[in-house]
Amino acid sequence: MGISVDKEKCTGCGNCVSTCLFGLIDIVDEKARIKEAGCTLCGACRDACAFEAIRIEKEIAEVLVGDEHRGVWVFTEQRNGEIKNVSYELLSKGRELADTLKTELCAVCLGYNIKDIGQLTAYGADKIYLVDDPSFANQSEDPYVTELVRLIKQHKPEIVLAGATPFGRSFFPRVAAILKTGLTADCTGLDIDTEKRLLRQTRPTFGGNVMATIICPAKRPQMSTVRPRVFKKNQPDPARKSQLIKVDFNKESISSKTRLLNFVADLTEKVKLEDADIIVAGGRGLGKPENFQLIRDLASALGAAVGSSRPPVDEGWIPYSHQVGQTGKTVCPKLYIAVGISGAVQHLAGMQTADCIIAINDDPNAPIFQVANYGIVGDLFKVVPLLTEKLKTV
Amino acid sequence: MNIIVCLKQVPGTTEVKIDPTSNTLVRQGIKSVVNPLDSYALEEGVRLKEHYGGKVIAITMGPPQATEILRDAISTGADDTILLSDIAFAGSDTLATSTTLAKAIEKINKYDLVICGRQTLDGDTGQVGPELAEMLGLPFIAYVSKIETIADGKIKVQRMVEDGYETIEAALPAVITVVKEINVPRLPSLRGLTRAKSAQIPTWTAQEIGTEKGTVGQAGSATWVVKVFYPQRVQTAEMLKGDPEAQVETLIEKLKEAKII
Ligand SMILES: Cc1cc2nc3c(=O)[nH]c(=O)nc-3n(C[C@H](O)[C@H](O)[C@H](O)COP(=O)(O)OP(=O)(O)OC[C@H]3O[C@@H](n4cnc5c(N)ncnc54)[C@H](O)[C@@H]3O)c2cc1C
Numbered sequence: 001m002g003i004s005v006d007k008e009k010c011t012g013c014g015n016c017v018s019t020c021l022f023g024l025i026d027i028v029d030e031k032a033r034i035k036e037a038g039c040t041l042c043g044a045c046r047d048a049c050a051f052e053a054i055r056i057e058k059e060i061a062e063v064l065v066g067d068e069h070r071g072v073w074v075f076t077e078q079r080n081g082e083i084k085n086v087s088y089e090l091l092s093k094g095r096e097l098a099d100t101l102k103t104e105l106c107a108v109c110l111g112y113n114i115k116d117i118g119q120l121t122a123y124g125a126d127k128i129y130l131v132d133d134p135s136f137a138n139q140s141e142d143p144y145v146t147e148l149v150r151l152i153k154q155h156k157p158e159i160v161l162a163g164a165t166p167f168g169r170s171f172f173p174r175v176a177a178i179l180k181t182g183l184t185a186d187c188t189g190l191d192i193d194t195e196k197r198l199l200r201q202t203r204p205t206f207g208g209n210v211m212a213t214i215i216c217p218a219k220r221p222q223m224s225t226v227r228p229r230v231f232k233k234n235q236p237d238p239a240r241k242s243q244l245i246k247v248d249f250n251k252e253s254i255s256s257k258t259r260l261l262n263f264v265a266d267l268t269e270k271v272k273l274e275d276a277d278i279i280v281a282g283g284r285g286l287g288k289p290e291n292f293q294l295i296r297d298l299a300s301a302l303g304a305a306v307g308s309s310r311p312p313v314d315e316g317w318i319p320y321s322h323q324v325g326q327t328g329k330t331v332c333p334k335l336y337i338a339v340g341i342s343g344a345v346q347h348l349a350g351m352q353t354a355d356c357i358i359a360i361n362d363d364p365n366a367p368i369f370q371v372a373n374y375g376i377v378g379d380l381f382k383v384v385p386l387l388t389e390k391l392k393t394v
Numbered sequence: 395m396n397i398i399v400c401l402k403q404v405p406g407t408t409e410v411k412i413d414p415t416s417n418t419l420v421r422q423g424i425k426s427v428v429n430p431l432d433s434y435a436l437e438e439g440v441r442l443k444e445h446y447g448g449k450v451i452a453i454t455m456g457p458p459q460a461t462e463i464l465r466d467a468i469s470t471g472a473d474d475t476i477l478l479s480d481i482a483f484a485g486s487d488t489l490a491t492s493t494t495l496a497k498a499i500e501k502i503n504k505y506d507l508v509i510c511g512r513q514t515l516d517g518d519t520g521q522v523g524p525e526l527a528e529m530l531g532l533p534f535i536a537y538v539s540k541i542e543t544i545a546d547g548k549i550k551v552q553r554m555v556e557d558g559y560e561t562i563e564a565a566l567p568a569v570i571t572v573v574k575e576i577n578v579p580r581l582p583s584l585r586g587l588t589r590a591k592s593a594q595i596p597t598w599t600a601q602e603i604g605t606e607k608g609t610v611g612q613a614g615s616a617t618w619v620v621k622v623f624y625p626q627r628v629q630t631a632e633m634l635k636g637d638p639e640a641q642v643e644t645l646i647e648k649l650k651e652a653k654i655i
């Protein structure tokens with residue numbers, strides 16, 4: 001196992017040195033030297049070497065023989081019985097994966113008084129495993145972990161997906177740990193290596209600076225959490241048929257190691273940024289808190305929600321619930337207007353899949369123009385009030 | 395109260411940058427720092443110790459250089475530190491990492507609480523905390539923003555959820571992950587700095603924590619990175635010309651065309 005440099009082939013060019021995300025490569029006596037401790041065997045250096053001098057050998061502790069796991073599963077997340085949008089997005093993507101694999105798509109729905117089960121079929125499910133029970137009335141994770149593990153062990157799906165929501169990112173790793181399988185967090189791309197029947201999972205790392213494609217070759221199921229709003233929902237088809245399986249649910253098997261004592265709703269968050277069709281977002285370019293009024297005015301002229309980059313949130317100009325980006329919300333509106341936002345990767349990570357992006361910035365080289373559809377180079381204090389005025393008369 | 399805090403060494407934030415012209419990674423030096431969110435985990439551990447007594451043990455799995463962040467941990471209040479370092483741990487994914495940390499924590503044996511950061515800057519998965527809890531078979535609470543009380547073998551916390559916050563109780567020992575709203579980490583103390591300089595930092599290897607072959611490092615990892623690439627970006631925006639008046643006119647036309655307004 002491990003990584004090695006073929007001294008014969010290595011020319012000491014140093015191309016690999018700067019590709020190492022961890023700074024583990026240096027050139028000694030005109031040959032690359034890799035410090036193995038700390039190496040994640042990601043292969044960035046190998047791919048950068050023009051002389052094919054870097055070799056990575058991986059060891060499979062266990063080989064998949066006669067694997068019987070089949071089917072793509074989507075864990076459908078709900079809150080107070082309302083199924084989340086991300087579940088429909090995952091079913092839409094899951095449909096595509098299942099078709100490629102020529103297998104079935106199943107929705108696993110755990111909750112209490114769940115509404116609109118039929119929608120799961122309309123978005124592509126062939127089968128629905130349903131547990132509707134007061135044990136799942138709140139988001140205490142333990143019952144979800146136990147029941148999902150049991151269902152996976154019983155039915156052996158090859159792929160299981162969940163939303164990379166706060167709930168998904170907290171309970172899904174526990175399921176993976178019990179099953180001793182791999183889990184790829186926060187994916188933004190999924191496709192199938194048809195030859196090997198493997199799920200190729202792509203995700204941003206290093207704050208969105210680097211993308212990595214990850215596989216899970218020897219363990220099943222293959223599991224990923226997927227960011228909300230990265231996959232588009234299909235057009236629902238109300239004529240689709242599916243098989244509804246009411247799971248024979250054993251209350252005894254469910255116990256919880258934690259106890260929910262109280263829940264206090266955050267009422268400050270009136271806008272549902274994730275669901276808005278139009279978002280007007282302001283950044284550091286606004287200069288001071290009062291100037292956020294320009295953003296609010298433009299937003300109300302458009303009937304839009306208000307977003308923000310991180311600096312205004314850090315400065316306390318606007319609450320955190322408005323932050324868009326890697327450490328804020330992922331949004332995918334029809335229209336995103338970025339005002340005085342430079343377009344750092346961490347911000348782009350949260351909004352670059354919007355249908356139409358408009359950037360208003362006085363720096364023509366701002367990276368935001370690399371993802372925008374329309375750019376206005378100009379002073380926001382002139383452009384924005386004008387735009388607001390004009391829109392009022394449209 | 396014995397509190398174990400899991401820290402990870404990550405490349406300093408400012409150092410990982412992509413050169414837009416060559417589209418490759420630019421690193422200035424190889425200075426590494428403690429994962430920023432983990433300093434909140436450490437601070438919370440130290441505050442609990444100051445309030446309830448006991449000690450704070452900071453552990454990290456990483457290369458030998460990771461002792462640096464353990465020294466920093468001593469300077470801000472950790473009592474004991476352990477470095478988990480072995481060539482056998484190289485190439486670990488979250489499954490292998492949590493297996494390794496769990497083995498070490500089982501070896502420490504006497505503890506009441508394990509605190510992790512919510513997620514790391516580099517790996518950025520947030521999976522190690524919950525996976526570790528499962529490996530240890532302990533109660534788990536994510537996104538803790540306040541520890542209310544610890545009494546009668548129970549911990550009561552507030553944690554952030556999507557639409558508000560919850561108050562949750564669990565029996566100790568337990569594993570929690572913390573968010574940055576929980577506290578403001580302190581600066582190193584003079585006494586701490588002196589202690590850090592001379593402290594002996596024990597290193598535990600795979601053999602010492604008794605990991606089974608094929609469960610740690612690359613061999614114990616279920617996931618493999620098969621490709622690493624940099625997102626390609628070129629300017630795509632259609633730049634609207636003229637004075638602000640004209641720009642705004644054109645924009646409104648475009649939005650009408652696209653049937654957005
Ligand atoms: C781990 C990590 C996570 C992060 N997560 C996020 C996140 O979730 N979301 C996020 O947004 N950021 C995040 N960041 C921060 C990110 O790196 C940037 O610092 C941030 O996005 C910059 O915000 P900005 O564009 O508003 O400010 P700046 O980069 O300062 O840009 C301000 C822009 O305004 C323009 N401007 C100034 N005056 C005017 C004017 N009068 N008219 C027109 N234009 C003007 C300037 O030309 C400039 O382009 C994160 C960083 C890290 C390290």
Ligand SMILES: Nc1ncnc2c1ncn2[C@@H]1O[C@H](COP(=O)(O)O)[C@@H](O)[C@H]1O
Nearest residue numbers: 400455510511513514517519520521522
């Ligand atoms: N190598 C490691 N050594 C110690 N703790 C770690 C390590 N990797 C992750 N952790 C802990 O797990 C948390 C989540 O990490 P991650 O899953 O990588 O985002 C971190 O904030 C740390 O508290």
